Amino acid sequence: MTSTVVIDKAAPTRPVKLRSMSRDRTWALRWSYFFLTLFAVFALVPPLYMVITSLKTSAEISAATNPWWVYHPTLSNYVELLTSNQFLTFFRNSALVSIFVVTITMLISVPAAFALARMRFWGSATLATGVFLTYLIPETLLFLPLFKMFVAFGDLTGIQLINKWYVLLVIYPTLTVPFCTWIMIGYFASIPKELDEAAIIDGASWFQTLTRIFIPVALPGLIAATIFAFTVSWAQFLYPLVFTTSTDQLVLPVGIVTTLIKGDVFAWGQIMTGALLGAAPPLIIYAFLMDYYIAGLTAGATKG
Amino acid sequence: MADVTLRKVVKKYDDVEAVRGIDLDIADHEFVVLVGPSGCGKSTTLRMIAGLEDITDGDIMIGGDVVNDVPPKDRDIAMVFQNYALYPHMTVAENMSFGLRLKRYPKAEIKTRIDEAARMLDIVELVDRKPKQLSGGQRQRVAMGRAIVRNPKVFLFDEPLSNLDAKLRVQMRIEIKKVHQKVRTTTVYVTHDQVEAMTLADRVVVMNHGRIEQIGTPNELYHNPATKFVASFIGSPAMNFIPCRLEESGGKLHARITDRLAFPLPPKRAARYQGVSRTDKLLLGLRPEHITEASPHAEPGVENFDAVLDVTEPMGMETLIYFPIDGTQVCGRVNPNAGAQDGAPLRLAVDLNNMHLLNEVSGAVI
Numbered sequence: 039m040t041s042t043v044v045i046d047k048a049a050p051t052r053p054v055k056l057r058s059m060s061r062d063r064t065w066a067l068r069w070s071y072f073f074l075t076l077f078a079v080f081a082l083v084p085p086l087y088m089v090i091t092s093l094k095t096s097a098e099i100s101a102a103t104n105p106w107w108v109y110h111p112t113l114s115n116y117v118e119l120l121t122s123n124q125f126l127t128f129f130r131n132s133a134l135v136s137i138f139v140v141t142i143t144m145l146i147s148v149p150a151a152f153a154l155a156r157m158r159f160w161g162s163a164t165l166a167t168g169v170f171l172t173y174l175i176p177e178t179l180l181f182l183p184l185f186k187m188f189v190a191f192g193d194l195t196g197i198q199l200i201n202k203w204y205v206l207l208v209i210y211p212t213l214t215v216p217f218c219t220w221i222m223i224g225y226f227a228s229i230p231k232e233l234d235e236a237a238i239i240d241g242a243s244w245f246q247t248l249t250r251i252f253i254p255v256a257l258p259g260l261i262a263a264t265i266f267a268f269t270v271s272w273a274q275f276l277y278p279l280v281f282t283t284s285t286d287q288l289v290l291p292v293g294i295v296t297t298l299i300k301g302d303v304f305a306w307g308q309i310m311t312g313a314l315l316g317a318a319p320p321l322i323i324y325a326f327l328m329d330y331y332i333a334g335l336t337a338g339a340t341k342g
Numbered sequence: 343m344a345d346v347t348l349r350k351v352v353k354k355y356d357d358v359e360a361v362r363g364i365d366l367d368i369a370d371h372e373f374v375v376l377v378g379p380s381g382c383g384k385s386t387t388l389r390m391i392a393g394l395e396d397i398t399d400g401d402i403m404i405g406g407d408v409v410n411d412v413p414p415k416d417r418d419i420a421m422v423f424q425n426y427a428l429y430p431h432m433t434v435a436e437n438m439s440f441g442l443r444l445k446r447y448p449k450a451e452i453k454t455r456i457d458e459a460a461r462m463l464d465i466v467e468l469v470d471r472k473p474k475q476l477s478g479g480q481r482q483r484v485a486m487g488r489a490i491v492r493n494p495k496v497f498l499f500d501e502p503l504s505n506l507d508a509k510l511r512v513q514m515r516i517e518i519k520k521v522h523q524k525v526r527t528t529t530v531y532v533t534h535d536q537v538e539a540m541t542l543a544d545r546v547v548v549m550n551h552g553r554i555e556q557i558g559t560p561n562e563l564y565h566n567p568a569t570k571f572v573a574s575f576i577g578s579p580a581m582n583f584i585p586c587r588l589e590e591s592g593g594k595l596h597a598r599i600t601d602r603l604a605f606p607l608p609p610k611r612a613a614r615y616q617g618v619s620r621t622d623k624l625l626l627g628l629r630p631e632h633i634t635e636a637s638p639h640a641e642p643g644v645e646n647f648d649a650v651l652d653v654t655e656p657m658g659m660e661t662l663i664y665f666p667i668d669g670t671q672v673c674g675r676v677n678p679n680a681g682a683q684d685g686a687p688l689r690l691a692v693d694l695n696n697m698h699l700l701n702e703v704s705g706a707v708i
Contacts, residue, residue, distance in 0.1 A: 230425060230427065232423040232424075232425055232427035233427050233429065235392075235394050235421070235423070235427065236421070236423060236427040236429075236488075237429075237440070238394070238413075238414050238415060239392060239393075239394075239414045239415065239419065239420065239421050239441075240415070240440050240441035240444060240488075240492075241415035241441050241444045241445055242415070242440075242444055246444065250440075251429055254431040255429070255430055255431055257431075
């Protein structure tokens, strides 16, 4: 017993300990760099291949040369797509759908989250869980019954929604609203309760508390939810594939696939170009809004 | 400005009674402090006055009007929270003016009020900053400023100083008192710190288990506590309680503590306790400052006895001593030059003119 204590207190063990700690740290850093590099390669090689391919002519793509090198770079694929009315229509449809869906989603999920997080009413906790559960139902299960529903709706009312780009405005929120509500509930719940009590005493109504206190304070969360809603509606493939068929109603992901693959002929150059151009808007949005993700706007609300 | 009245106010959460029927009259301009241990219902009471909690039963009146069902914003009150609750995305000026802007006050009026409050609280140079750029004390000032600019009927403070360090707390305490002397708004202040309660209050309300134990000025509570709870809660170090019995010997009433130790009671006290049963289990209540080193001149009502000290705590201007009497640890305050030492014997004097006698079972002061 005593000897152990003596050894523990012995002076020379201290620097050794320190050195071993820094060695641990070095190894941790090495491993993290290794995996980060691996991950970066894994994630960045496909886009790189897309860029390379998009700069080639069809002849060069099918020629048996080094696929990782462009011998005769050309912008013809870009010029062709950006001057094609069809492609611009897909782009416009995608943009309209995404903007409307983001707006609709936020108009529903922000007040819903506020109500679920702050207004204590009977069953609010169960409802909050229920909202999240609906998100867990996969779209592959939902698209057939949804399709039947829209057909039935068309038969009943005479309003034909199938094969119209705006049918997606009704469908996408089933994916975005539950998740965004869930995110916003979390953000709103993290706002100290005294903040809305102070607002109530200051004379704010529930609506004013939401718009003038909660939304500004939870802005990082709001932006995260917006990015999510935008990404989901921009990249959605299954629903537009099922619900829209005419070329003038298609959104970008489906449009590229259905018009640039003719039978068994793949216009690889244009497919890659279209995919790259389609990936640009989310990238640009991420780049601009990333700072808001990181900014700790809630700091200083209370003693922290 | 207005008076606040609580009539048999009850608050129940499901089956738990947080507040069990409180009657309280707070006069216009008065500074009343609710004090008590955590869970005693003081915060709940304050929140009911604010309208943040519904009341289960009873009436709350502000300025003579029953406000039971009036929403907080129409009660014309302002509240300062423990964690300040400043709006983090607004500047100090915006924080202070938020309530006025909601009520659509003219801009010039808002500016005048902010300037005035900022000057009063010495935060003029901070009005354009955001809360996160402020220190704890500055945030607390802004929170007070937000209350002052509203010019409400009643100020409500919910443990506003608990998040500050000890030194700042003393400073802000004085600040709050100064503000109240200037604006004279009726104030209800909640704290668990009895020093804060004593120093700030016109009247202190001591609460325990959802009930009011005693209401009185700080001096009344200190010198004439009604119950053992109040006696032990007010004052630091706390009052000593030594088990004893009353007995008659040599024609004088004595407080008998042990076989060898009994104190004869001064005539005034003896008259007061004459009717107490000689068999009742009693407690002799003595504040530490009434147990001091023995002085050479005998004074009426002051009795000397010997003790062996366990521990001494030099505080500078005085030394706190701890010693056992019949198994009870007792605290006294002696002059630092009295020669008190750990483990050493010391001749002490107890001032029975300031004694209290309590019923050990009921806890009532006799």
